[in-house]
Amino acid sequence: MPTLKTLNVGDQATISHIDGTDAIAMRLMEMGLFEGETIRFMGKAPMGDPLEYEVCGCKISLRLSETERVHIVS
Numbered sequence: 001m002p003t004l005k006t007l008n009v010g011d012q013a014t015i016s017h018i019d020g021t022d023a024i025a026m027r028l029m030e031m032g033l034f035e036g037e038t039i040r041f042m043g044k045a046p047m048g049d050p051l052e053y054e055v056c057g058c059k060i061s062l063r064l065s066e067t068e069r070v071h072i073v074s
Contacts, residue, residue, distance in 0.1 A: 002074070004053065004067035007041040013072035014038055015055075020069060032056040033070055 007013060015037045018025050032055045033039070042052040042059060050061040062070075 001071045004039065004041070004051070004062070004070045004072060005064060007072070009041055009043055012038060012040045013074050016071045016073050018070050024066065025069065028062075028066060028070065031060050032058065039070075039072070 001016065002013075004013075015033055015035055017035055018028050018033060037055055039053050039055045042054050044051045049064050051064065051067060052059055052061050054060075
């Protein structure tokens with residue numbers, strides 16, 4: 001199943017689920033990453049990490065390792 005890591009700049013997708021129940025998974029949900037939410041890939045840092053996304057009208061930055069835990073559907 002594709003993850004946020006597979007999106008290209010400007011792409012938009014719908015979150016299907018987040019892997020895990022640990023502190024990182026909880027933090028992602030606290031940032032607004034829930035099943036059914038639309039998320040857009042806005043850009044990345046010059047060295048490629050972190051990545052910037054827009055969800056629920058807010059811009060958030062995620063590390064590559066975190067993006068692999070957020071599964072999407074196009």
